[in-house]
Amino acid sequence: MARETVDGRVDGEPVSDRYRHLIEHVQDAVVEFGLVDGEPVVVGVNRAFVDVFGYEADEIRGESLNEWVVPDWKLAEAEDLDANTASGEVNYRQVTRETATGLREFLYRGVPYAVSEGGEGGEGDLDGGFAVYTDLTEVSRNERRLEVLNRVLRHNLRNNANIVAGHTTRLLAELDDQGSETTDVAATIERAAHELERLAEEAGHIRRVLEHPTDEATDIDPEPIVRSVVDDHRGRAPSAALEVEVSDVGSVMADSRLRYAIDSLVDNAIEHNPRSEPRVRLRIGGAENPPDAASGEWVAIHVEDDGPRIPAAERDVILDGSEITPTHHGSGLGLWLTELTVETFGGELSFGASDLGGNDVSIRLRRS
Incomplete structure (x- = not known):
């Protein structure tokens, strides 16, 4: 039987103008797929898909849709959606998908269709469907950026300013007596002042990240950045033991602002470690299996x-798993700086456990 595809043909001949006109002028990316053993195989795509995902129609036609647009670590989620489609359900979900320039956020709608001997729309077996992707990347990022700057910056600057003001009053009252608490009070003021300085620095980095989004692909070798960050922290925190392990990964899709993200993670690892000699290890390797293989399309910086x-609450609010509220937004700008920088480059931030006994915070970036 004749079959219509979203690239405007029926068995090699043009479909009716009304359907071609509709699909080609829809601003959302649309893919028609056939189900082969439960897996979506691309039949055709519209122009918006080519523009948004960066893959040409002839390049992806006949290929597994999941292999092209689903990151390895999101495959189980995609397979659940495919199972729903195969059972006749319409899917609606916000998803992360892989494009030619990195990860982006979409509202995904999967609409199955059936083919019977009498034609489409009958009581026949499910044969395929349409995947519609509405790009939510910039909307989601802008909303969260405004929340971060409004909640975190105001909250932390206000709290630390109050600490400085309150302890300065106590210090001035005790200076004449040279009481026993004078030294402790002065140390508290010093720490709060340094924290204010760090917040101001991180806020400046965030501003530079947000003001200059990466619209075109750029590339940079992460190894010199990692080694430079380590050298700086060895000078600032000589008691810390810093190690570097690098595979031959080449360049990633990022620019010099990647330093902000890495520096912030190293600073957090040292400052929030109560050990007298904190240990920090930076590793660069492939992001596919095995985890340190210098191959595949993604690179991980650990x-x-x-x-x-x-704390779980800190991780959840960064990874969108928890709502940002006036009292629940994370304790500082460091992790937010890392997250906003990484997502600017179409990458992903994740949290795990390290065999060192603490955290393993990793940045995934697409290989150039």
Whole structure:
């Protein structure tokens, strides 16, 4: 039987103008797929898909849709959606998908169709469907960026300013007596002042990240950045033991602002570790299996430590698993700086456990 495809043909001949006109002028990316053993195989795509995902129609036609657009670590989620499609369900879900320039966020709608001997739309077996992707990347990022700057910056600057003001009053009252608490009070003021300085620095980095989004692909070798960050922290924290392990991974899709993300993770690993000699290990390797293979399309930069685990509430709010509220937004700008920088490059931030006994915070970036 004749079969219509979203690239505008029926068995090699043009479909009716009304359907071709509709599909080709829909601004959302649309893929028609056939189900082969439960897996979606691309039949055709519209122009918006080519523009958004960066894959040409002839390049992806006849290929597994999941192999092209689903990151390895999201495959189980995609297979669940495919199973729903195969059972006749319409899917709606916000998803992360892989494009030619990195990860982007989409509203995914999967619409199955059936083919029977009498034609499409009958009581026949499920044969395929349409995948519609609405790009939510910039909307989601802008919303969360505004929340971060509004909640975190105001909250932390206000709290630390209050600490400085309150302890300065106590210090001035006790200076005449040279009481026993004078030294402790002065030390508290010093720590709060340094924290204010760090917040101001991180806020400046965030501004530079947000003001100059990466619209075109750029590439950079992460190894010199990692080694430079390590050298800086060896000078600033000589008691810390910093190690570097690098595979031959080449360049990644990022620019010099990647330093902000790596520096922030190393700073957190040292500052929040109560050990007298905190240990931090930076590793660069492939992001596919095995985890350190210098192959595949993705590169992972790991910052590991032997300190206390990052609280679940801190991780959840960074990874969108928890709502940002006036009292629940994370304790500082460091992790937010890393997350905003990484997502600018179409990458992903993740949290795990290290064999050092502490955290393994990793940055995934697409290989150039």
